Amino acid sequence: MPQLSLKPLLAAVLLCALAACGHGNSTATATGSAAATAAPASSGPIKVVTTISTFDSFVQAVGGSHVTVQSLVPVGASPETYQPTPQNVAVLAQANILVENGAGLETWLARTISNAGSKSLRIVVGTDGLPIVKNNPHLWMDPQYAKHYVSLIRDALVQFDPAHAADYRANAARYNAQLDALTASIRRKIDSVPAKNRAMIVFHNAWLYYNARFGIRTLGFIEPSPGQDPNPKNIGKLIDLAKANGLHAIFSEPEYSPKLAQQIARSAGITLVTNLYDDSLGTKPEVSNYISMLNYDTDIIVQAMR
Numbered sequence: 001m002p003q004l005s006l007k008p009l010l011a012a013v014l015l016c017a018l019a020a021c022g023h024g025n026s027t028a029t030a031t032g033s034a035a036a037t038a039a040p041a042s043s044g045p046i047k048v049v050t051t052i053s054t055f056d057s058f059v060q061a062v063g064g065s066h067v068t069v070q071s072l073v074p075v076g077a078s079p080e081t082y083q084p085t086p087q088n089v090a091v092l093a094q095a096n097i098l099v100e101n102g103a104g105l106e107t108w109l110a111r112t113i114s115n116a117g118s119k120s121l122r123i124v125v126g127t128d129g130l131p132i133v134k135n136n137p138h139l140w141m142d143p144q145y146a147k148h149y150v151s152l153i154r155d156a157l158v159q160f161d162p163a164h165a166a167d168y169r170a171n172a173a174r175y176n177a178q179l180d181a182l183t184a185s186i187r188r189k190i191d192s193v194p195a196k197n198r199a200m201i202v203f204h205n206a207w208l209y210y211n212a213r214f215g216i217r218t219l220g221f222i223e224p225s226p227g228q229d230p231n232p233k234n235i236g237k238l239i240d241l242a243k244a245n246g247l248h249a250i251f252s253e254p255e256y257s258p259k260l261a262q263q264i265a266r267s268a269g270i271t272l273v274t275n276l277y278d279d280s281l282g283t284k285p286e287v288s289n290y291i292s293m294l295n296y297d298t299d300i301i302v303q304a305m306r
């Protein structure tokens with residue numbers, strides 16, 4: 001008996017489904033397939049958010065005037081120990097595309113994305129498809145790997161905004177050619193240092209991929225792995241390494257306390273360099289974009305290693 005009483009309801013549901021009841025958008029459905037993958041024409045520039053400021057250059061180079069970009073981690077802060085803010089969540093909730101590094105750099109990000117709750121956010125993971133060594137996330141520090149980030153950003157913009165695909169492709173090709181020129185210029189500079197001097201001890205191992213590309217030996221680092229607390233027990237070993245290899249300098253970044261690096265420099269009788277940039281751009285013009293940052297770093301490294 002109850003089955004009989006359900007019949008009229010079932011019929012109504014079926015009729016309703018056939019007639020697209022309550023939506024009244026049958027024309028939108030018919031023409032909407034292209035719009036479903038493209039940016040709405042009236043929404044202004046595409047909002048791209050990056051995790052670290054170093055990636056902003058890639059987005060600006062490829063997106064040009066079609067995009068706006070901002071980073072979640074402020075200039076001068078470390079992404080490995082970053083504590084996201086409510087402001088970050090709000091920015092992410094409004095974003096169209098997020099560019100992150102992956103490879104364990106942004107351990108706080110999954111929760112921030114979830115808190116932002118955006119259902120339409122597209123995510124570019126820059127290290128996707130690159131060879132990650134020893135769980136070290138700093139692949140962008142090799143300008144040849146940076147080209148891969150640029151290509152993934154290009155693909156995401158082409159997919160999101162096909163109307164400007166030609167612009168994104170031309171911009172990415174131009175910027176990647178600049179990264180090839182940068183690679184050649186860094187190589188020339190590093191090659192000018194006597195081979196026996198091409199070695200570094202660094203505060204945090206952001207230099208693994210850069211050093212591998214340009215033939216610099218990474219002798220050691222004060223942080224056991226990116227984001228972990230420095231290991232004071234390691235200091236004696238690093239002092240011995242610096243002396244045994246005749247190092248001229250030890251390298252750190254403005255965002256870290258110079259204390260332990262100072263201790264090594266003093267004990268080994270070598271120079272302390274504290275102004276390298278890697279996880280973050282700087283506020284000075286000479287370190288305000290990726291290419292100028294790597295040129296600046298390279299000049300400092302070359303001068304200190306000589």
Ligand SMILES: [Zn+2]
Pocket residue numbers: 080138204206226279
């Ligand atoms: Zn780092």
